[in-house]
Amino acid sequence: MPAETEAVTAAVLVIGDEVLSGRTRDANSGYIASYLTNIGVDLREVRVVPDDEDAIVEAVNALRARFTYVFTTGGIGPTHDDITADAIARAFGVGIDHDPRAVAMLRERFANPADLNEGRLRMARIPFGADLIANRVSKAPGFRIGNVMVMAGVPSIMQAMMDVVGPTLRQGVRIESASIRADAKEGDIALPLAAVQKAHPGVAIGSYPYVDETGFNTNIVLRSRDPAGLAAATAAVEAMLRDLPRG
Amino acid sequence: MPAETEAVTAAVLVIGDEVLSGRTRDANSGYIASYLTNIGVDLREVRVVPDDEDAIVEAVNALRARFTYVFTTGGIGPTHDDITADAIARAFGVGIDHDPRAVAMLRERFANPADLNEGRLRMARIPFGADLIANRVSKAPGFRIGNVMVMAGVPSIMQAMMDVVGPTLRQGVRIESASIRADAKEGDIALPLAAVQKAHPGVAIGSYPYVDETGFNTNIVLRSRDPAGLAAATAAVEAMLRDLPRG
Known part of the structure; x- marks a missing residue:
């Protein structure tokens, strides 16, 4: 179709x-x-x-x-x-x-x-x-x-x-997604993540905090109909997490 | 309250x-x-x-x-x-x-x-x-x-x-409920259950079919704010199920 x-x-x-x-x-x-x-x-x-x-x-x-x-x-x-x-x-x-x-x-x-x-x-x-x-x-x-x-x-x-x-049903262009576990608290990534979002407006970047036995953590989910844009934004999030100051 | x-x-x-x-x-x-x-x-x-x-x-x-x-x-x-x-x-x-x-x-x-x-x-x-x-x-x-x-x-x-x-919060009168497993297909109890509902208008009688490894079955759930009415309707459903012709 x-x-x-x-x-x-x-x-x-x-x-x-x-x-x-x-x-x-x-x-x-x-x-x-x-x-x-x-x-x-x-x-x-x-x-x-x-x-x-x-x-x-x-x-x-x-x-x-x-x-x-x-x-x-x-x-x-x-x-x-x-x-x-x-x-x-x-x-x-x-x-x-x-x-x-x-x-x-x-x-x-x-x-x-x-x-x-x-x-x-x-x-x-x-x-x-x-x-x-x-x-x-x-x-x-x-x-x-x-x-x-x-x-x-x-x-x-x-x-x-x-x-x-x-x-x-009519089909649309499939939204591709990538999910990254931040291993960081949401509050510690909020600002750099907002910067990545701003630089990649064609990708919807969601931040989903959760609590498990190790404490607070965050899943970052990126969604886009543009595979190249998604890959670029995903790389940017990964770089951001790598460079995050971690106590 | x-x-x-x-x-x-x-x-x-x-x-x-x-x-x-x-x-x-x-x-x-x-x-x-x-x-x-x-x-x-x-x-x-x-x-x-x-x-x-x-x-x-x-x-x-x-x-x-x-x-x-x-x-x-x-x-x-x-x-x-x-x-x-x-x-x-x-x-x-x-x-x-x-x-x-x-x-x-x-x-x-x-x-x-x-x-x-x-x-x-x-x-x-x-x-x-x-x-x-x-x-x-x-x-x-x-x-x-x-x-x-x-x-x-x-x-x-x-x-x-x-x-x-x-x-x-303001609290309301709690709705009491009763749940009965019919051990019957929903289609086989639809008419007698409708008769019970008609006779007990103060009780909401819901019928919830499900499929498990034994086949089609039905849960009947009765809900009311009137405990006496709920008891009477529950007894009527139980009597209906007892009298149901079962192949």
């Missing part, structure tokens, strides 16, 4: 009371973040909202207006608290009903008509005008409407959907 | 390119979520935005207008990419400068004047009108301005700040 010169941007919208209560850690946004970084798509925002239709509608409309793509996770299962599909239909101002293509996918999995009950059939309710996103794990599809990809919350199912969606 | 009858609500704003690139997993929002749930504060939204002043200003202003409290993490260190304090000052339309109280805290840690360099002194830049949030781990303070608590991104430091901030 040809590289685009303008940035391709994205947001992730995680839907679920369970994440907001702290009971469940959201692993999906991290997975999607890594996935998008690998194909040169800039993830610019993550939002987590509850299983509340108004909150979902508002977030979807805010994010889809602003970014190239929006990826939602969660709330497309068979139970009463799965309200994402209805919220997306409302956000787009379109109707929603059982989609014959989605019903056919579910029939593949639930051959016994007794198993394809009213609850499971809820998973075939798809907003008008959406394309389905197949899923090899559970068969119940996600869907894409406009620039919004609506995916499951169960990580293995979401990842199967991402495998289908990923190749259809 | 007396229980409030109206809901006390909150949002978390995670500031950091590193989370959006997928390189670092955000652990802070999960920690804050659990902390708030324990004191009856409803976490209603989490946002992750990049180290970009416009994005921070916009998110802070959107969230502080909507929720009782906003907790930010990240971007208050000594390096050039730490821009949260400036963004918060701009969001509130106030000035920012080195705060003598914050400088004194840093002097406690960096007794040698050479160590308290210009980079570290950046950490004493505090928006006008803010109260400091002390931190026993690194001494560099966070701050509170209006209903916004500005905290560090390093988890151990953020947690130390939360220990200081937590007791100052």
